[in-house]
Amino acid sequence: MTPLLSFGRLHKRHGAHTLFDLREFALESASAYVLTGVNGAGKSTLLRILAGLVHADVEDVRFDGAPLPFRPYPRALRDAIVYVHQHPVMFSTSVPANVAYGLTARGAPRALIRERVEEAMAWARVTHLAGSDPAMLSGGEKQRVALARARVLRPRVLLLDEPTSNLDGEAREQVIALIPTLTGAGTTVVMACHDRDLINLPDVRRLKLRDGHIEYR
Numbered sequence: 479m480t481p482l483l484s485f486g487r488l489h490k491r492h493g494a495h496t497l498f499d500l501r502e503f504a505l506e507s508a509s510a511y512v513l514t515g516v517n518g519a520g521k522s523t524l525l526r527i528l529a530g531l532v533h534a535d536v537e538d539v540r541f542d543g544a545p546l547p548f549r550p551y552p553r554a555l556r557d558a559i560v561y562v563h564q565h566p567v568m569f570s571t572s573v574p575a576n577v578a579y580g581l582t583a584r585g586a587p588r589a590l591i592r593e594r595v596e597e598a599m600a601w602a603r604v605t606h607l608a609g610s611d612p613a614m615l616s617g618g619e620k621q622r623v624a625l626a627r628a629r630v631l632r633p634r635v636l637l638l639d640e641p642t643s644n645l646d647g648e649a650r651e652q653v654i655a656l657i658p659t660l661t662g663a664g665t666t667v668v669m670a671c672h673d674r675d676l677i678n679l680p681d682v683r684r685l686k687l688r689d690g691h692i693e694y695r
């Protein structure tokens with residue numbers, strides 16, 4: 479099968495220090511991956527490179543099988559890849575406006591925005607928070623609003639940085655339960671995490687960053 483996104487080489491260094499040097503790194507479509515590794519292995523950095531937020535040296539980038547220049551970060555990837563931060567920032571507007579943010583920024587028609595925001599808020603189980611002050615949401619609620627904000631964009635690839643690290647109990651379980659529904663809808667999900675329940679989800683492929691290389695498990 480042709481990978482969705484592949485790199486012949488993906489090399490990241492800070493000064494003279496190589497953080498990682500990955501060869502033939504590829505992500506398949508509609509697949510879930512967990513990215514593990516010790517603190518400082520480079521998990522967040524790799525996600526941020528894929529999202530175009532951090533520079534790296536890359537060779538032979540292909541998206542949907544076609545070669546693609548990576549710098550400047552191409553529009554095709556900006557449209558397809560969404561990164562969700564470990565501590566999502568909420569704009570102090572309203573919860574629905576936060577969820578709508580990406581579509582509004584892209585100039586989507588209002589009817590489409592309304593429809594997608596409603597669907598995504600129901601999916602993330604945050605409909606009841608529509609009237610809440612975004613600044614007052616709990617960590618689990620913010621994480622679910624951030625997932626809804628990503629989902630409205632229908633990303634081909636969703637990058638989740640430690641999506642459950644600040645959550646416990648029901649909030650954590652609710653976030654974990656959303657992951658399989660994303661891949662079921664055709665999205666590739668890559669999660670940097672240490673959470674055993676995410677790592678052990680069915681059909682999740684394991685990637686481990688170790689000593690600058692990636693191990694497929």
Ligand SMILES: Nc1ncnc2c1ncn2[C@@H]1O[C@H](COP(=O)(O)OP(=O)(O)OP(=O)(O)O)[C@@H](O)[C@H]1O
Nearest residue numbers: 492493497515516517518519520521522523524670
């Ligand atoms: N701009 C920078 N300049 C130099 N070193 C950096 C820079 N940004 C990150 N680093 C270093 O790169 C390494 C990888 O950081 P990164 O946050 O990607 O690791 P991580 O695997 O996500 O760690 P954790 O599990 O603790 O979140 C760390 O040692 C970090 O200090």
